[in-house]
Amino acid sequence: MTQVNQAVAFLTIGDELLSGEVQDTNLPWAAVRLRRIGAAISELRTVPDDIESIVSAVRELSADSTAVVITGGLGPTLDDVTREAVALAFGLELVRIEEIEEQIRTYFISLGREMPLENLRQAKVPRGARVVPPKGGTAPGFMLDVAGCLVAALPGVPEEMKEMFDSAVIPELESRFAGNPVSITRRINTFGVGESDLAGMLTDLYGLTGVRYGFLASPSGITVKLTVDAARGEAERVLDREQALVEERLGELVFSHGSETMEEVVGSKLRRCAKSLALAESLTAGMACSRMANVPGSSTYLRGGVIAYSEEAKREILGIPADVLRNGTVSREVAEEMARAVRSRFRADIGVSTTGVAGPATGGEEKPAGTVCLGLSTAESEVSWETRLPGDRNMVRSIAANAALNVVRLFLERSLETRSG
Amino acid sequence: MTQVNQAVAFLTIGDELLSGEVQDTNLPWAAVRLRRIGAAISELRTVPDDIESIVSAVRELSADSTAVVITGGLGPTLDDVTREAVALAFGLELVRIEEIEEQIRTYFISLGREMPLENLRQAKVPRGARVVPPKGGTAPGFMLDVAGCLVAALPGVPEEMKEMFDSAVIPELESRFAGNPVSITRRINTFGVGESDLAGMLTDLYGLTGVRYGFLASPSGITVKLTVDAARGEAERVLDREQALVEERLGELVFSHGSETMEEVVGSKLRRCAKSLALAESLTAGMACSRMANVPGSSTYLRGGVIAYSEEAKREILGIPADVLRNGTVSREVAEEMARAVRSRFRADIGVSTTGVAGPATGGEEKPAGTVCLGLSTAESEVSWETRLPGDRNMVRSIAANAALNVVRLFLERSLETRSG
Numbered sequence: 050m051t052q053v054n055q056a057v058a059f060l061t062i063g064d065e066l067l068s069g070e071v072q073d074t075n076l077p078w079a080a081v082r083l084r085r086i087g088a089a090i091s092e093l094r095t096v097p098d099d100i101e102s103i104v105s106a107v108r109e110l111s112a113d114s115t116a117v118v119i120t121g122g123l124g125p126t127l128d129d130v131t132r133e134a135v136a137l138a139f140g141l142e143l144v145r146i147e148e149i150e151e152q153i154r155t156y157f158i159s160l161g162r163e164m165p166l167e168n169l170r171q172a173k174v175p176r177g178a179r180v181v182p183p184k185g186g187t188a189p190g191f192m193l194d195v196a197g198c199l200v201a202a203l204p205g206v207p208e209e210m211k212e213m214f215d216s217a218v219i220p221e222l223e224s225r226f227a228g229n230p231v232s233i234t235r236r237i238n239t240f241g242v243g244e245s246d247l248a249g250m251l252t253d254l255y256g257l258t259g260v261r262y263g264f265l266a267s268p269s270g271i272t273v274k275l276t277v278d279a280a281r282g283e284a285e286r287v288l289d290r291e292q293a294l295v296e297e298r299l300g301e302l303v304f305s306h307g308s309e310t311m312e313e314v315v316g317s318k319l320r321r322c323a324k325s326l327a328l329a330e331s332l333t334a335g336m337a338c339s340r341m342a343n344v345p346g347s348s349t350y351l352r353g354g355v356i357a358y359s360e361e362a363k364r365e366i367l368g369i370p371a372d373v374l375r376n377g378t379v380s381r382e383v384a385e386e387m388a389r390a391v392r393s394r395f396r397a398d399i400g401v402s403t404t405g406v407a408g409p410a411t412g413g414e415e416k417p418a419g420t421v422c423l424g425l426s427t428a429e430s431e432v433s434w435e436t437r438l439p440g441d442r443n444m445v446r447s448i449a450a451n452a453a454l455n456v457v458r459l460f461l462e463r464s465l466e467t468r469s470g
Numbered sequence: 471m472t473q474v475n476q477a478v479a480f481l482t483i484g485d486e487l488l489s490g491e492v493q494d495t496n497l498p499w500a501a502v503r504l505r506r507i508g509a510a511i512s513e514l515r516t517v518p519d520d521i522e523s524i525v526s527a528v529r530e531l532s533a534d535s536t537a538v539v540i541t542g543g544l545g546p547t548l549d550d551v552t553r554e555a556v557a558l559a560f561g562l563e564l565v566r567i568e569e570i571e572e573q574i575r576t577y578f579i580s581l582g583r584e585m586p587l588e589n590l591r592q593a594k595v596p597r598g599a600r601v602v603p604p605k606g607g608t609a610p611g612f613m614l615d616v617a618g619c620l621v622a623a624l625p626g627v628p629e630e631m632k633e634m635f636d637s638a639v640i641p642e643l644e645s646r647f648a649g650n651p652v653s654i655t656r657r658i659n660t661f662g663v664g665e666s667d668l669a670g671m672l673t674d675l676y677g678l679t680g681v682r683y684g685f686l687a688s689p690s691g692i693t694v695k696l697t698v699d700a701a702r703g704e705a706e707r708v709l710d711r712e713q714a715l716v717e718e719r720l721g722e723l724v725f726s727h728g729s730e731t732m733e734e735v736v737g738s739k740l741r742r743c744a745k746s747l748a749l750a751e752s753l754t755a756g757m758a759c760s761r762m763a764n765v766p767g768s769s770t771y772l773r774g775g776v777i778a779y780s781e782e783a784k785r786e787i788l789g790i791p792a793d794v795l796r797n798g799t800v801s802r803e804v805a806e807e808m809a810r811a812v813r814s815r816f817r818a819d820i821g822v823s824t825t826g827v828a829g830p831a832t833g834g835e836e837k838p839a840g841t842v843c844l845g846l847s848t849a850e851s852e853v854s855w856e857t858r859l860p861g862d863r864n865m866v867r868s869i870a871a872n873a874a875l876n877v878v879r880l881f882l883e884r885s886l887e888t889r890s891g
Contacts, residue, residue, distance in 0.1 A: 102513065411767075
């Protein structure tokens, strides 16, 4: 599958990566970047801060790859030996770079701190290497051509690594992989049906245009991933068409693209419609409201809410009539009353509510664990739903919080349509 | 640092690990397990689902290591080639294991589904290998001794991998690493001071007994990690003493050990004291209450709360007097009123509140971003705090939610002390 002419090898360095203390996050990030320029990662090796292990890994990987990206081991202390190891691997000496030394001195002066002498180790690179100066931090990276292979050594700290990877490594690799098909992925985020139902709705689209389908399930919904390998402009065109097809098919199940969250979508629709929101939460106990408050500026449309976790609170704080509660606290009727009460108490345009059984079952529940009721109250209408969600306590609560925000989204989308229609 | 006689190499297999779609979580988990039996991971390699890449990685790693743990590539489809690659690497043929074939057939019958013929591929292992039967799923693992090196192949699915690692691999390795010093880590979770202050409180303890100190900061507080390398019994004894010293020094800053969360601690103390809790949240907008509701059984002590996100809600729902709000909604006085009001409305024993400025700053705020006020109201006393928290919007909100739960914990601890004193 992996072609030799697309091969980028990764070498990550550090005892802490092998002891389980730190998990590398640079590779998954870089992999997506590389696919976009027609490259792919052919192998990953992780070795300790040990000069011999690094030397043999660098030699072996550079013999087989178009590029080797090394991360870590560029710090100032004596256990950081990547500079020495790369020099040794290719029989080069280390040379001091005056500009970098100056930059490190200036950095410490700007912090008002004395520079430890050890930091001067960071101003050395193998002879012939091109220095990648640090934007933050003190560790410069460097790049070296060895028998047709680009060897790039970058700091392990993710912000520093990413900055240098984008500014220095990607431009170098772009020309080497020019002409290769690129691989681009788009994400369409849906909420409201399960993975197999969603996949079933799209079956007849598979394989028509070379677009690969992937599905990613989480409490936030199912994300449809569309990936295509093609020449750059062609890939975008194919994806534009495929995305339009998928979105037409899925209709209002689609709530956003890329990394946009449900609360961001609901927030921006509330703002556009100039509507305010209040929440009455039992099962979700504040999770839905807290999610809404994650969005900067949410105080313009978010009034607040009542967490009516106990039956007493439903009765006394929200004023739900005793006869509605007679058949239990988990029902569409209770959810409707909760939504109506919170909308009226908070004088909001929209009231939404959750009640349900999170589990684990203890035997005394009125309904099975996973039962969730939602209510929506607006000036125009009052609606409620009852459903059964899968998963453990936290998953049921998370999905229910999303479901509550989703009914608000659907209401707002439909009223935006009516307004513009 | 890594001794040869402690060397376990990891080989993870799968295109999806190199394309950035899936992040391996088995290694960090296994590393901790291995350290406890005196072993360490000396190298990680990740290769694609490609038979030649796997063969050469298996050969190279097994030549240098006490054990090679391989994960992934044991599925039923044709791209899963770990079985074939391991057999090829050591010149062995694949043999069919009847019991496993039977187990796979039974598994599909129990699901009421027809068994795809491809699944029978999973019943083959290299000749001479010991089969590790699957508990869930259909992929068996296998273990093989090659010239003094244990080669263990396990499924990549974390639950299946972990089950087999603990039940089959660890017992095999325990004898091979017997006599090695083990490495054990304990976690002491604190809340209430920053990392450098906490470290400063412990400085004179460092290095006295060979215990290594580490500090891990998150919105949930600072975790002190104590790690010792020693003979098994000795390690536990040294840690018992060190932990007692640290806890005496840190006093009520310590809220839990290991993986116990703040909400679990507060929940169990509320239960022991037979006290109920209600929350008035502005800044945290339900996050603190939702955290409390994460704990199964929380409905026995959690009454609920009011999310008074707007000034109007503070006035109208909680009934905070207009003159208290005249100087703004972020003040100790407002926090006290909120805690008192919610305690009284929900007829709870304890009321706790949050109000503050989450940021990002837009210029119109009454106080700087990060300003947080907390209030606590009980039958015995009313207390409030004002503090300034670091970080972005979500970090400020998360730390504030923790801080609110922490003041409840401190109140309950002190009243438990008084009762037993």
